[in-house]
Amino acid sequence: xxxxxAVDIGGTQIRAAVYPQQGITSTRxxxxxxxxxxxxxxxRMAALIESVRLDETAExxxxxxxxxxxxxxxxxxxxxxxxxxxDFPLRDRLAERFGVPVFVGNDAxxxxxxxxxxxxxxxxxxxxxxxxxxxxxxxxxxHGRLLEGAHGMAAELGHVVVLPDGPLCSCxxxxxxxxxxxxxxxxxxxxxxxxxxxxxxxxGAANISAREAAGAAAQGDELAREAFQRAGKxxxxxxxxxxxxFNPSIVIFGGGVSLSGALLLxxxxxxxxxxxxxxxxxxxxxxxxxxxxDDAGLLGALAQARIKxxxxxxxx
Amino acid sequence: xxxxxAVDIGGTQIRAAVYPQQGITSTRxxxxxxxxxxxxxxxRMAALIESVRLDETAExxxxxxxxxxxxxxxxxxxxxxxxxxxDFPLRDRLAERFGVPVFVGNDAxxxxxxxxxxxxxxxxxxxxxxxxxxxxxxxxxxHGRLLEGAHGMAAELGHVVVLPDGPLCSCxxxxxxxxxxxxxxxxxxxxxxxxxxxxxxxxGAANISAREAAGAAAQGDELAREAFQRAGKxxxxxxxxxxxxFNPSIVIFGGGVSLSGALLLxxxxxxxxxxxxxxxxxxxxxxxxxxxxDDAGLLGALAQARIKxxxxxxxx
Numbered sequence: 001x002x003x004x005x006a007v008d009i010g011g012t013q014i015r016a017a018v019y020p021q022q023g024i025t026s027t028r029x030x031x032x033x034x035x036x037x038x039x040x041x042x043x044r045m046a047a048l049i050e051s052v053r054l055d056e057t058a059e060x061x062x063x064x065x066x067x068x069x070x071x072x073x074x075x076x077x078x079x080x081x082x083x084x085x086x087d088f089p090l091r092d093r094l095a096e097r098f099g100v101p102v103f104v105g106n107d108a109x110x111x112x113x114x115x116x117x118x119x120x121x122x123x124x125x126x127x128x129x130x131x132x133x134x135x136x137x138x139x140x141x142x143h144g145r146l147l148e149g150a151h152g153m154a155a156e157l158g159h160v161v162v163l164p165d166g167p168l169c170s171c172x173x174x175x176x177x178x179x180x181x182x183x184x185x186x187x188x189x190x191x192x193x194x195x196x197x198x199x200x201x202x203x204g205a206a207n208i209s210a211r212e213a214a215g216a217a218a219q220g221d222e223l224a225r226e227a228f229q230r231a232g233k234x235x236x237x238x239x240x241x242x243x244x245x246f247n248p249s250i251v252i253f254g255g256g257v258s259l260s261g262a263l264l265l266x267x268x269x270x271x272x273x274x275x276x277x278x279x280x281x282x283x284x285x286x287x288x289x290x291x292x293x294d295d296a297g298l299l300g301a302l303a304q305a306r307i308k309x310x311x312x313x314x315x316x
Numbered sequence: 317x318x319x320x321x322a323v324d325i326g327g328t329q330i331r332a333a334v335y336p337q338q339g340i341t342s343t344r345x346x347x348x349x350x351x352x353x354x355x356x357x358x359x360r361m362a363a364l365i366e367s368v369r370l371d372e373t374a375e376x377x378x379x380x381x382x383x384x385x386x387x388x389x390x391x392x393x394x395x396x397x398x399x400x401x402x403d404f405p406l407r408d409r410l411a412e413r414f415g416v417p418v419f420v421g422n423d424a425x426x427x428x429x430x431x432x433x434x435x436x437x438x439x440x441x442x443x444x445x446x447x448x449x450x451x452x453x454x455x456x457x458x459h460g461r462l463l464e465g466a467h468g469m470a471a472e473l474g475h476v477v478v479l480p481d482g483p484l485c486s487c488x489x490x491x492x493x494x495x496x497x498x499x500x501x502x503x504x505x506x507x508x509x510x511x512x513x514x515x516x517x518x519x520g521a522a523n524i525s526a527r528e529a530a531g532a533a534a535q536g537d538e539l540a541r542e543a544f545q546r547a548g549k550x551x552x553x554x555x556x557x558x559x560x561x562f563n564p565s566i567v568i569f570g571g572g573v574s575l576s577g578a579l580l581l582x583x584x585x586x587x588x589x590x591x592x593x594x595x596x597x598x599x600x601x602x603x604x605x606x607x608x609x610d611d612a613g614l615l616g617a618l619a620q621a622r623i624k625x626x627x628x629x630x631x632x
Contacts, residue, residue: 068596077596126466142463142470149458149563150442151596159593160557163480171593241476245561247465277475277487280384280393280467 008297110300112139183210236271254290324613378621426616428455499526552587570606
């Protein structure tokens, strides 16, 4: 009985799951902490894969991980959280170890692929996906194909300037969407305004999170609400630009911060509506929440494997 | 002897040319003014096509025109300069008249296609094209395919915000790239600064053009030079974003204003270099001038016809 092993390497944990040839119900899922004192990340991940594989013959191993990486070569150019993964040949190392086809993709890109094949984006040939959590990642399906670019580094949608000379981004540049509308940015805005003397029910709290800000906003906190409105406004500005750039038929929001729902999406929609250059871009456009939740990475890796395997044997 | 008739509908003139099955040397080109007191634009264009066709049997007619339009249906949603072309079924009207396959595409998109097939972008699978003239248009080749979007309105690269609440754009929105870095915007900046009291050798001139500003800059005019530096800075900001979005291997600048060369491209390159999130996006990246000049529209239409005809008969 052959199956596909999907692996999702996150900042906190690595998950591996086995999927049968059809469907999206995994027959086995296991997880380990990404960072640990014992053994290299690669060796521990390989052991994790072994443990879900058991006696099954895997048809392929497909990995979702944070970029930048080159999906063509399977080389991880840099992985912020994983020591030693600099120009790391992840695909070749796994292929050597398991003797099956291995595919490696950017986690946000694969989440878009997962939502397209199995989630909120089914049936759409032109799809825009944004994941909003500590950072902002993106994925684009264009004419029924994942947008990757010349070296697989496309769709870094969090790293476009929305406010020149604005707040510092995690990437070192200024005024990027991620620096203004990510969960980190929302929380930072609340903290800074409180430090500047603004009243808020979050005043006095240490290490305010976007989730706490959402909770406060739900209870009527003016500052917290404003923080989401500000983020939503710039998100909407960026999305209006992405509509002009990609003309998608659906925009999907994933990631933890998107779970705040209308608190974020209402200002996004208002901003998109106001800033789109002609209403034709809104004709039939859906703006929706992602459906796959925490499984987006695994199911995206699964989708990647199925697409690549069918390309390898087009008659299969 | 069968050939392809390419038509380029510009703001000033309409050109039609016949191309043989191979190569890019037209056997006949004719032109008429776009706007005239006599007859409808469609009838005059049809007569123009007749006149280049003569006794040849055309294999197809392929038209480049300003959008917004839907290349799938060949309907021109709106044409600013042509009275009556609102939801105008250009493809069907031409097909009815000539009885051959007709293809209709956005002029900037087709210019990108032309540069890709026959010009500066040959051999690149991921290409970004920007045409800078009175406005700013764009075209993107992604994984060897023209980016069109769900309704053919993608790649409107001049209509992304580079400065929130900035100058008014021709489309009615504010702070778009086109409103800050087009020829019109460069000329307006010079005029406004002169009106505000800045010295310039262009002071006193009526209706300053971007070309005159380029001439003045070449002669050392400080204000004119600054106008191009400002445009180049924001162009570079937008291009850095487009690198993160598309990860192309080549960026091509076309349109009249790009002929100012280093005056514009030097600040663009400096800005891109400064604003890219990781140098990996610049690895092997070319930033070059377009090669097809005024023929970009015709040759883009030719490329469109050859691609579509080969899709119609894949074994041909």
